[in-house]
Amino acid sequence: MLSVARKIFGSSNDRRIKPMRKRVEKINALEASMQALSDAELKAKTAEFRKRLDEGASLDDLLEEAFAVVREASVRSLGMRHFDVQLIGGMVLHQGSIAEMRTGEGKTLVATLAVYLNALAGKGVHVITVNDYLASRDADWMGKLYGFLGMSTGVIVHGLNDQERKAAYACDITYGTNNEFGFDYLRDNMKYSLDQMAQRGHAYAIVDEVDSILIDEARTPLIISGPTDDRSDLYRTIDALIPKLDDETDIELDEKQRSVIFTEDGMEKMEQMLEEAGLLEGSLWDPHNVTIVHHSNQALRAHKLFHRDKDYLMKDGQVMLVDEFTGRMMEGRRLSEGLHQAIEAKEGVEIKPENQTLASITFQNYFRLYEKLAGMTGTAITEAAEFADIYKLEVFQLPTNKPIQRIDEDDVVYRVASAKYQEIIKEVRDARAKGQPVLLGTASIEKSEIISTLLTQAKIPHKVLNARHHEKEAEIIADAGLPGAVTVATNMAGRGTDIQLGGNLEMRLWKAIDAFKEKHGRDPSEEEEKAMEAELKADIEVGKKEALAAGGLFVLGTERHESRRIDNQLRGRTGRQGDPGKSKFFISVEDDLMRVFAADRLNSIMKSLGIKEDEGITHPWMNKAIETSQKKIEQRNFEIRKNVLKYDDVINDQRKAIFEQRREFMHANNVTAVVTDMRHDVIDGLVAIAMPPKAFAEQWDVTGLTETLKSELGLELPIAKWAAEEGVANDEIAERIRVAADQAFEQKVEQVSKQQMQQIEKQVLLQVLDGRWRQHLQQIDQLRSVIHLRSYGQRDPLNEFKEEAFKLFNDLLDTMRTEVTRILMNIRIAPPATEDQRAEMAAAREQLLRREQALSSTQETHLNPDTGDNEMTPGVVEGPNDPHAGPPLHQAEEDWSKTPRNSPCPCGSGKKYKHCHGSLTGADQQQV
Structure with a gap:
């Protein structure tokens, strides 16, 4: 009944596409008028469209005419004319949906329609691909079309500097990979000036191979982390000095406030011991010794504030923190800023270096930043539910330009893998004998190398494409359509370059030109290049006829993948643009998928039917059973990704709030x-x-x-x-x-001036915000790793995570307010310095900044010395008036009395203040 209804009324997909066909007719009606325009007049259409947008027209109002302009420009600049079904694909992409198009239907060209139309708005369009090769290739290839119409094209690949990235994002259209776009977003939100930011918003993006990027790669978040140095020896050396201090005279302990600091005598004694240990050069307060001061303070805290079997306990040689409210161990929790390492040094166990998360985001949450998102792939319908649920994206299945002639045969199932492999080799030998190209798909590198070994033993020439040979991907796939060619590929392979029967003209021409250069030491002339192209075309045509006569490309699957989508991608490599082709899967009960889900049952059934080990069984029911197993796995994986996203959504709300607040600070004068x-x-x-x-x-x-x-x-x-x-x-x-x-x-x-103080305030705000946010990310990571334990107490881990994360976020805001206030209230302004003194101080601050960046996260906040023309002139701005901070450099003599006694004397003698102008002798004693 369902089949009859579809024939009468059409499928839901057909009904959604039907209105688009009417718009295609309008675009076709404009073709003659576009052909009559000169190149300059066609290019001028871009300015005309933008003017109409400014006057109130919408992008939808311009669609038919804009698509007609792009099609004509493509004919003139690329020699390719969009098919009618490609125009439909452009409409699907423009409305913010996913276009599922068969392999070989020209997705790269389809994207140009929606890209051009949306780029007219001037907000920038991002085209996202799976690797740098495709990003560069497509930007260069399609950039000719955009350039013909007066639009700029940029490309984001690994290795670009900040200025190059900013220039690429400033273009009308920007190509790049998902990783680069995501990392640039994170890096932008770590900058201290709007001028330094590369991206200029997230208006519209088209994701090529959308199923790979938004589903397969979405399992792993993007993380920018700052590795901390392994300072095990430093922790141990400093730890050995703390017990030598006198609790009465060298430290001040406040158990109520859980704080402990060195007294002046204690600092002097510590300085002396550090010098004897060879850890200290110069004064403890020299900028280059900030790391030593920090770790000395942390070692003191570890000894005096953290007690074994109360705040922590030892288990399997590890320091395990104890929850002060429940008394339970907090597995996976570690104290930050080197404090945990200080406790490990105190207990004499292995000291583990920390790796601090500076910024992170999941692909799901990055791509949901876009105001409008679209995608294209050959296989999306099996994941339509996930696209709709997570990204609010609708999937459209587009018809092919020519009827499909591919034959998809039923799977053949064997009891043992060895019998399956024997039959695969026999099938390959038979196909090659008649000149039919063969593509063998495998699920892993290991399996591809097993097949390669068997083919080598059978003396069958072949090429292998897997992760070990990915740099030759385009070349190997381009030759996979040659008559009698045998190609072994993992499921990751074959993207971006079509398998064309007879060979790929573009790739073969590139190779021919390279060979010419190597032989003659020069580029071929235009006439020589045309002659090479004509010769290759003739050769390819002969090869194509031979391959077609043999039945077209034979796709031979050596096992089923967990995802139906991956299997469909493999099948889709054959039968492009109406070519004949065949696909067939050979399966054994010993394959991973079958072994996990149906091995025992299936093996017993085949035994009861009398199927021998070297016999294969073929039946539609077998196909259905395998597909059911795949659906179960897909649903399980979807639930896992969905659950991970629920947790990330909690931190994503906080991330957006922090990043928006940060941008407001940078925007504000x-x-x-x-x-x-x-x-x-x-x-x-x-x-x-x-x-x-x-x-x-x-x-x-x-x-x-x-x-x-x-x-x-x-x-x-x-x-x-x-x-x-x-x-x-x-x-x-x-x-x-x-x-x-x-x-x-x-x-x-x-x-100072108000303007200079405003700059200081902004810089302090941004630096404190960043420092607290990084610490917050560490706490969230630690919380996420242990929150599942709450389920043992019959509590929902997700709800518990939301509550705990909310508390931590409020703590972040409170701490940030306190720290910003403390720093700004304790900043001291010194009188103007001489040029030499300014140079010395700039060098010292630069050194201090480098030291600070080497720390995982320190309590001290230093103003960024990179102030350019806005140098703090009339005086020197220093850090907070910490009890351990040195005096303001080049201070007025009447203020020297406020200098801490163990700090360098402001007179510049190099002596400590207490041994120089702070010496307690004569009149000074009487005054005291």
């Missing part, structure tokens, strides 16, 4: 209001902790608030006096602190 709000929020938070709203004044932690304001914000305020006032409320105290903080910051602004 003035972020002072943002910084001020952050400062006020931090102050309100500190007051709320020390003076809870419902607490009595006697319960307020006045001393703690006073010390925190001094250490974090550099404010010395009479909090105790304010709190003693009768009737004063905590919100009033918070307001006074906000006013005082604003006034203190304004004093810093007065020492």
Whole structure:
């Protein structure tokens, strides 16, 4: 009944395509008028279309005329005319859907229609392919058409620098691979200036081989990671020094706040021990020693704040963290910033280096950034449900330009693999004897090499295409249509270059020209090249007739793949453009697919039927059973990908929020209001902790608030006096602190210009945001690796992950506000320096920056010294007023009294301050 209904009403696919055929008729009606235009007039159509768009026309309004222009331009620039079915394919791509087209139907040319039409909008069109070769080839090939119509074409391949990438993205049309587009997106969101960003948006993309990119490769996310150096010896050496410190005089431990720092005496002793250990050159506060300071602090924390069998325990020689709330081990969790390594050094176990994730995104979430997405492939209908569910993409099956003459024979199933291989060799020998080209498809490199060995033993000449020989892919596939040719290929092969009976003219011409150059030492003349082309055409025509007479290309599958789509891709290599062809699969019960899903049952059935080991069985029911197994695997894989995406969607919402906020900061000329709000929020938070709203004044932690304001914000305020006032409320105290903080910051602004301070604010915001985001990604990775354990407590891991990720994101925002406020409130401005001093400081800051980048993630935030013409002139801007930071360089003498005693003396003598201008002798003692 269904078959009868389809014959009467047509399939749903036919009904969707029917309206497009009417538009094809309109395009065909314009052909004569387009042919009458000169090249210049045809090119001028581009400017005319853009003008009409500016005046309010839509891209749909221009479709018929634009397609007619592209077809005529293709005839003149490429010598190829779009078929009517290719025009339909262009419409499918333009509306943001997937066009399933048989192999050999000209997908590369189809894309030019939708690409040109959408490029008229001026937002840039991305054409995404599976490898650099195809990206470069298609950009060069189709770029002739676009150039003829006055449009620019760029290509993104591996190895380009930032300027080259930016220039390619600035073109009307940009070709490239999925990896390069994804990584460029991540890299752009790590830049510190809009001018440095390469991509200019995600308006429209066409994905070639869409099933491979959006499904097969979507299992693995793109990750930019920063490898950290293996510093095992450094961790161990510093660790051995910590027990030599005196707990009473060398350190200050605050167990309540879980903080510990070195005293001045402790720092002096540590400096001396580090010098004796050969780890220190110069002062501990020299910029090139920032790594030593960082790891010394982490080693101190490991010894004094983290206790075995409380905060962590040892298991199988590993430091396993313990959840302070549940008491359970947190497998897979590691402390960041070298702290975990410091604990490992303390316990004397193997120290594992960290690999920090700097940025990551899944292909699913990258491609969902595009306002409009389209794709094309030879096999998509089997994955239509996933395309619709994940990407909201509809699949259209396009008719072929000529009727298909390929014969798809039923599978032949054997009990043992050896019998299958014997029959395959026999089939190949018979086909080759009559001049029929053969393509043997295998599921793996291992299987392709087994087939190759058997063919070699049978003395059958052949070529092998697998991952070991992928650089010759186009050449091998181009020759696979020669009469009697035998080609063994894994399922990854055969993309981008059609198997043409008799041989591929373009590829053979390239080889002929290369041979001519090698022989004669020069390029052939135009006449010589034409003569070579004519000779090759005649030879190919003879070969094609011979191959057609033998039955066309014979595709021989040596086993079934887990995915029907991969098998269909293999079948699709034969029968292009109405050519005859044949496909047939040879299967054994010992094949991976059969062994996993149906081996025992199928083997027992064949035994009961009396089928011998060297006999094959053929029946439509067998085909149906195999297809059912494939459907089950496809559904399982879909569920796995869908589940992974659910987790990534959680972090993707956060990623978009951070990246959008980051772009807003870069766009803004003035972020002072943002910084001020952050400062006020931090102050309100500190007051709320020390003076809870419902607490009595006697319960307020006045001393703690006073010390925190001094250490974090550099404010010395009479909090105790304010709190003693009768009737004063905590919100009033918070307001006074906000006013005082604003006034203190304004004093810093007065020492430089507002414009310069705005630049500092923006830079600090971006650097802190990046640092906190990278740490957040590490925490999310660790959370994701262990969240499944929550299922043992009858809790949904996905819901638990959402809740935990939300808390971590809020922590990120709180930490960022605190850190930005702390840095900006503690920045010190020094008087102008001489040219020599400025040069010294620039070199020191550059060295410091390189050191900082070598760390996985440090607490210190340094301003980017690359300020160009906007150098901070009248003074030197330094990092936060950390208790361990050195004095401002070239400070005014009257301010030297604020210099920490163990820091270098500001006079430039090279001595420590306490041994130079800070020496406590004579009048100084009386003053103290």
